Amino acid sequence: MATIKDVLAAALAHHQAGRLAQAAAGYQAVLDTLPDHADALHLLGVVYLQAGHPPEAEPRIRAALRADATVADYHDNLGSALRALDRTAEAAEAHRAAIRLRPAFAQAHYNLGNALDRLGQLEEAADAYRQAAALRPGYARARFNxxxxxxxxxxxxxxxxxFRAALADDPEFGEAHANRASLMLQRGRAAEAERALRRALALRPDHATALANLSAALLALDAPADAERAARRAEFARPDFAEAALRRGDARQRRNRLAEAACAYARAAALCPDLAEAYANLALVRQTQGELDAAEAGYRRALALRPDLAEVRSNLAYLELFRPGVTLARVLEAHRGWDAVHGAPLRSEWAPRSPAVRHDARPLRVGILSGDFRRHPAGQFAVRAVEALPDFGVELTLYANQMEADDLTDRFRAAAARWVPVADRTDAELATLIRNDRLDALIDLAGHNARGRLGVFARKPAPVQVAWSGYMATTGLAAMDALVADAHHVPEGAERFYSERILRMPGAFIAYDPPPDAPEPGPPPCLTGQPVTxxxxxxxxxxxxxxxxxWAALLVRVPESRLLLKTKALSCPKTAAQWRERLATAGIAPERLILAGATASREHMGWCARVDVALDPFPFAGSTTTLETLWMGVPVVTLPGETFSSRHSLAFLSVAGVEGCVARDPADYVDRAAGWAADPARLAELRRTLRPRMAAGPLCDGRRLAEALVKSLRDLTQGA
Structure with missing residues (x-):
């Protein structure tokens, strides 16, 4: 005849083998004879818990504790049952009771960490996981959590x-590979992320999250076609996985397939209506396609779901610059709105002001933070002045928020005393690094644009902080002390609409570095028998x-003329078709249109040479595009407003000495553009003379700009 001990041992064997029904029957047989048998009560509760029935587990484990409250395992498993019942605070107390009874109980520390994590007590959770890992060598799951x-x-x-320690404990831990890869993506280390994700997928080929993240890694490595394939595999593995649709949209956007990207983002939002990133990314596509109202609605929806999304709030502020009738007051209000939400809470981290810097006492320690030390408008606007800064007593540290490099990157690095890659650092980490470098001044080249790190500047790690070249408005930050400008962009009397002190440079606020492979300007196309373009x-x-x-009125004024519209977004056939329809609605017939998408730099400059007269939009004027067309000897007709972003072409035309291009109103705009088109001799003279004038003048004079900038920085640091 079997004893109670024999029945319990047989039930435990079933339990250990995963035969839960047989185990439960055995434990119940013991309890039928001895209703207060503590081990049988506890183990039957554990069976219910493992079978997914925590309401049945809790009373049995509590009964075990009433029979014997000195067993740590009983308390720990009660905590697991309570956590499954979403009674997390009670669960944490149960795990603590287990630890009090057995301080070296690694599993109880681990389970306590899980409860604290769910309660949002992350520092305490991290401590609990560390304790668990220290107590049990090889505890990969604790290190993973x-x-x-x-x-x-x-x-x-x-x-x-x-994560590395978890993988050292268990190299086959697929989730650890996948989560470490997500971390590498956050830190901008896409190549490492790709390797980790491929390892995770080798262990589990249908891991949808890993496939979606592989898409993101490949996008960062500039392989959008491969990224799209990975995203498709993720969607196939899990058709309901919104993240995969989001990544497919990212890939299509990078390939300039904007309409398809919009469909993917819309699908992600439909699958997960609370996924703020889907609405934000869809809004960015709509913005790129020129649909301002749809973009604004998407950004606001994303912020309603996630008010902490600083980049989305930056996009919303930036969008204000494009609105017809925009005023400086509205721009300031929108940008101060960003600072109120994301900047103000960080003011406790501001560094105390350092003693004033005396003129000529020592080199001025200046840092520049940018993700665009490369062939990018911000880089092309800054590189010549940056190269000259050391000649005027500046010790330069460049904080590179980028992974890629090109010929301009090499020039920036050569100018710097220190080159510090920072793409993998959080805003808090980077602010600490910069604060420890004890700079006199820190310069921003991005503002609210892509790769901007306003979360760093909002912490004010340097006593003087200056915005320059990469953003075309006030930043709105209380932590930003000054904005580099000129008398054309910020005329006298406009200062009150900027949160920063205005530093007016002589000439323009930038020094243009033209593409080295630009072809020589030829005669205007209208002199070669072609229609005016x-x-x-x-x-x-x-x-x-x-x-x-x-523009439609201009084409009516100049019969037989054509309009060439070239921009990256028109590489998307559906977007191009939408714009043909929109232009036709505005009165511009399709047969008078030439649409072109993205091309390489030299080819793009060739396209600039195909036009007789360039047309500037308003209220947001061209900047790089204006300089490129001027470099090819082409006049740019512009209609400036009061905002910084509306006055680029005015500034560049004025500094370059090109007259007859600045209009007072739309009617005058048409008159001036038509006047240029009717004067081929004047067009030809400009083509012949403008490039050498620009090259020798202040618009490309980096040394002149650097000298003025250093003087302004020294004046600022003296008053710090």
Whole structure:
């Protein structure tokens, strides 16, 4: 005849083998004879818990504790049952009771970490996971959860160490490979992320999250076609996975397939209506396609779901610059709105002001933070002045928020005393690094644009902070002390609409570095027997209904003339078709249109040479596009307003000495453009003379700009 001990041992064997029904029957047989048998009560509760029935588990484990409250395992498993019942605070107390009874109980520390993590007590959760890992060598799961918690805390370097330790314990831990890859993506280390994701997928080929993240890694490595394939595989593995649709949209956007990207983002939003990123990315596509109202609605929807999305709020502020009738007051209000939400909470981290810097006492320690030390408008506007800064007593540190490099990157690096890659650092980590470098001044080249790090500047790690070249408005930040401008962009009397002190440079606020492979200007096309061609090279976001109607009036004024519209977004066939319809509605017939998409730099400059007269949009004027067309000897007709972003062409034309291009109103705009088109001799003279004038003048004079900038920085630091 079997004893109670024999029945319990047989039930435990079933339990350990995963035969839960047989185990439960055995434990119940013991309890039928001895209703207060503590081990049988506890183990029957564990069976119910493992079978997914925590309401049945809790009373049995509590009964075990009434029979014997000195067993740590009983308390720990009660905590697991309570956590499954969403009674997390009670669960944490149960795990603590287990630890009090057995301080070296690694599993109880681990389970306590899980409860604290769910309660949002992340620092305490991290401590619990560390205790668990220290008590049990090889406890990969504890190190894995520690990595996840440290990631949530923004301590990415420590998180990486934890994931690496988990993988050292268990190299086949697929989730650890996948989560470490997500971390690498956050830190801008796409190549490492790709390797980790491929390892995770080798272990589990249908891991939808890993496939979606592989798409993101490949996008960062500039392989959008491969990225799209990975996203498709993720969707196939899990058709309901919104993240996969989101990544497919990213890939299509990078390949300039904007309409298809919009469909993918819309699908992601439909699958997961609370996914703020889907609405934000869809809004960015709409903005790129020139649909301002749809873009604004998407950004606001994303912020309603996630008010902490600083980049989305930056996009919303930036969108204000494109609105017809925009005023400096509205621009300031929109940008101060960003600072109120994302900047104000960080003011406790501001560094105390350092002693004033005396003139000529020592080199001025200046840092520049940018993701565009490369062939990018911000880089092309800054490189010549940056190269000259050391000649005027500046010790230069460049904080590179980028992974790629090109010929301009090499020039920036050569100018710097220190080159510091920072793409993998959080805003808090980077602010600490910069604060420890004890700069006199820190310069921003991005503002609210892509790769901007306003979360760093909002912490004010340097006593003097200056915005320059990469953003075309006030930043709105209380932490930003000054804005580099000129008398054309910020005329006297406009200072009150900027949160920064205005530093007016002589000439222009930038020094243009033209593409080295630009072809020589030839004669205007209208002198070679072709119809007059008006050209536009600006993004679609700038092309408002008033702009289109003005251009339509110009084409009526100049019969047989054509309009060339070239911009990256028109590489998308569906977007190009939509714009043909929109232009036709505005009165511009399709047969008078030439549409072109993205090309390489030299080819693009050749396209600039195909036009007789360039047309500037309003209220957001061209900047790089204006300089490129001027470099090819082409006049740019512009209609400036009061905002910084509306006055680029005015400034560049004025500094370059090109007259007859600045209009007072749309009617005058048409008159001036038509006047240029009717004067081929004047067009030919400009083509012959403008490039050498620009090259020798202040518009390309980096040394002159650097000298003025250093003087302004020294004046600022003296008053710091």
């Amino acid at each position: 520690l990595g996840n918690t440290l990631t949530a805390l923004g301590r990415l370097g420590e998180a990486d160490d934890a 008006f050209g536009v090279f600006n993004i679609l976001t700038k092309l408002t209904d008033e702009v289109l109607s003005t």
